[in-house]
Amino acid sequence: MSYDRDEEQSQDYLFKIVLIGDSAVGKSNLLARYARNEFHPNSKSTIGVEFQTQKLDIDGKEIKAQIWDTAGQERFRAVTSAYYRGAVGAVLVYDISRRQTFDSVGRWLNELQIHSDMNVVTILVGNKIDLKDAREVSTEEGKTLAETQGLFFMETSALDSSNVAAAFQTVVREIYNILSRKVFRSKEEKRNEKSSLSNGKTVILQAGTDETNNGGKRYWCCSS
Template structure:
């Protein structure tokens, strides 16, 4: 039987995730494939920001991922930088058939770190694996860069759907794991604080037992 605490934790979680990377690496098509199972071979460059909300079930909890598709063109970077704020996850996308998009990864990581409020769970995504004959960046190079930067890594194809859902789910599940760990640590600390009230230390505010217990049940939450 679920405890009161389990019921309280079953509320929805909302995680903001951003798609970043150079123009025309396939960010919008990755999102379209994941959110709507659609692909647009002649899609135009994103102007400004668009987003989709996807629901996932993790450990019986309802989790919402609000995925923001940011424009890759240089002239929109100043506009979209504000949308990094509050992000807890990111897909940093490059095109395996265009080395210059891979060479830009370091700059995008710097921008992400400069504009984010916290450490962001990031996966490096080598997109367009369907363009086998045009490949300019090897899988080994992608893995090596991801390991050096402490990122998850996956190669995808928005065209044939390869690993698209897995890339998004990897980020969401890792964010949830980190959040759950923090919640457990917070609850353990509350239990410790409660157990130390009667050990002779000075307590500034005297509360009755009901007030203290209700405070201990307050949810830990992230913004």
Template sequence: MAFYSEEEKTEDYLFKIVLIGDSAVGKSNLLARFARNEFYPNSKSTIGVEFQTQKMEINGKEIKAQIWDTAGQERFRAVTSAYYRGAVGALLVYDISRRQTFDSIGRWLNELHTHSDMNVVTILVGNKSDLKDAREVTTAEGKTLAEAEGLFFMETSALDSSNVTAAFQTVVKEIYNIILSRKVIISQELKHKDPSSLTNGKTVVLQGETIEDATAEVPKKAGCCSS
């Protein structure tokens, strides 16, 4: 997987991905580490919604991930809820050193499903894995919850970069693979019905941008990517 600058070429796909979870679990630092390889030890809570874009290449196709960082505080929930709509991926983050953030996962899943498609590709992320001595949530607990909810799972550390890129790439690759598999199925169905209906370079609109084959639904796939 390779990264490209904005000027080099136009993306083939655009995926909207949201970062959700309680306040101060490290969502903004995960995004900063992934997008800019930066970390802010004294970062302030996100106000409302911010987003970054990152480009990567999968199988010769350029993917533009538009990653939205949503505020975790209750008073901003009404503002941020609209930004779930249209998301095809989500990182659901908790802090391994604060059990209450893990206990909130069910509520965040409900909110995600209320404001977005039920089939959003989601990874459960146990952040701050560097705080080993302060751990309140075991890796096994995270894996068990992820398996029960049909989510991917990974523990990360925005501080030391552990698994940060891998967590984002897991979501992006899965979305791409689902769309690609659906595209093959749709093409086979069209060919069976009417071979003349097939055209190369078919494009449709998803998230207000031009990508290939937005007829693809994005089913949630159970999986576990442990650290």
């Protein structure tokens, strides 16, 4: 992630967000719907890694979300370390019509924790809500798991666009909020440091972490 350090200029931010979850849960179609407003009903499993960049405007700042997509199949798991590196956001997807994909959520969360180099803002997404008659995972089950793990939660349909943009934007906005609080606190510390130095007092500088209301988790992403 990068941004212009000149406080007088408009700051640009680049956030890396990864799509994770079992194969065929609709990760690629979620990204296609969000980035290009496309849906491919006969799309095949993603081979390798690809990403799309979307721009958002938050508080007058241009935010670029670089969203990475890779296959969930075991034979492509060798890319995980590089795939997760530098990610500050994650969209963890399961298929509401296939319980086994919901049962895999814990494994994906564990992998995210192992391979990412920082705590990652994560949303749990139950996709394919258009398949109402085939539902195997209730909305309440998804909400309960998300609350237990301290995640955001949303159900989506890449087919009819339901909540797709909202899911990605929730992650981007939370990352931005965390960064904004960190930058604000850093400025306050600098002001306090200058004040203390001018008064001839000893200044002790300590590294800290960000706390959010998202399940009480600590985030140490977004270094300024």
